[in-house]
Amino acid sequence: MQQEWIMGLIGGGMIGLAATMFLLINGRIMGASGLLGGLVDGTGRGNAGERAAFIAGLIAVPGLIAFAMGGSETHASSNIAVLIAAGLCVGIGTRLANGCTSGHGVCGISRLSLRGIVATVFYLMAGGLSVMLFKHVLGVI
Amino acid sequence: MQRAIYAFLAGGLFGAGLLVSGMTDTRKVQGWLDVFGDWDPTLAFVLGGAILPMAVAWQLTRNRQPVLGGAFPPKPETRLGWPLVSGSVLFGVGWGLVGLCPGPAMASLTFGGMEGLVFLVAMLAGMLAAPPLRRRLVEASAPA
Numbered sequence A: 001m002q003q004e005w006i007m008g009l010i011g012g013g014m015i016g017l018a019a020t021m022f023l024l025i026n027g028r029i030m031g032a033s034g035l036l037g038g039l040v041d042g043t044g045r046g047n048a049g050e051r052a053a054f055i056a057g058l059i060a061v062p063g064l065i066a067f068a069m070g071g072s073e074t075h076a077s078s079n080i081a082v083l084i085a086a087g088l089c090v091g092i093g094t095r096l097a098n099g100c101t102s103g104h105g106v107c108g109i110s111r112l113s114l115r116g117i118v119a120t121v122f123y124l125m126a127g128g129l130s131v132m133l134f135k136h137v138l139g140v141i
Numbered sequence B: 001m002q003r004a005i006y007a008f009l010a011g012g013l014f015g016a017g018l019l020v021s022g023m024t025d026t027r028k029v030q031g032w033l034d035v036f037g038d039w040d041p042t043l044a045f046v047l048g049g050a051i052l053p054m055a056v057a058w059q060l061t062r063n064r065q066p067v068l069g070g071a072f073p074p075k076p077e078t079r080l081g082w083p084l085v086s087g088s089v090l091f092g093v094g095w096g097l098v099g100l101c102p103g104p105a106m107a108s109l110t111f112g113g114m115e116g117l118v119f120l121v122a123m124l125a126g127m128l129a130a131p132p133l134r135r136r137l138v139e140a141s142a143p144a
Helices: A002-024 A032-041 A045-068 A080-097 A101-109 A114-137 B002-021 B026-033 B042-060 B081-098 B102-107 B113-141
Strands: none
Touching (some): A002 B002, A080 B102, A080 B113, A101 B102, A114 B081, B002 B042, B026 B081, B081 B113
16 A cells, blocks of 8 residues: 555656646646647647647557556446446546646646636545445446 | 657656556546545545646746747636536546546556547547537626
């Protein structure tokens, strides 16, 4: 357990350094949903290359590390309906809110942004209630 | 080109951090959200570890320019509004249901199997559907 916390802290530090790099060098906020969403709906056409390069690194590097380690498990649900419903909620929700865990959580809270803090409070509470409902009450996950 | 290279490196470091911290493992994420069950506090360490360097980074943006030129992001908006609240609630529901948020959904694409792919495609569809929904929400919540 404690080793997992330390890995969490180290991995978290890497995420924070990545966000620091992207801010201080490229001048951009590292928000996963915004960077991807701008490519999907066309609002990020002006800097599509930068967005695509970020996403390419985000997919390729953990892929290579996982491959070198002999694979990595996500333990995701195999229920197609659950996967589709959750994907739709995450896609619509993060774009309506204009941010997710990285944009509102990491980049927003660290500059004491009111919107970032409020968003994080709401998605954490909703996430907790969601697990309680779908796991402990309905038993679908 | 330089912008793309640094963007690739930042994305790569972000993805490596997500993998190392265990955030691509949906069981750990759902364990963090499972406050009424077998609670796993790892995500608090991840968020804390990420927020600390970024708090310093924001201080370093004062009276400076990004290394590659241009300007730093403007001061954050303070208006909250319904899209922020309803969107965050919807995101949280989906996050709890499967344990993936947008970063880890992309980072685990190569090793997440069909499950990860189905989630990602649904997420992309949701992102495509969001702009018209947002316009309606803004219209509905605008003072007459």
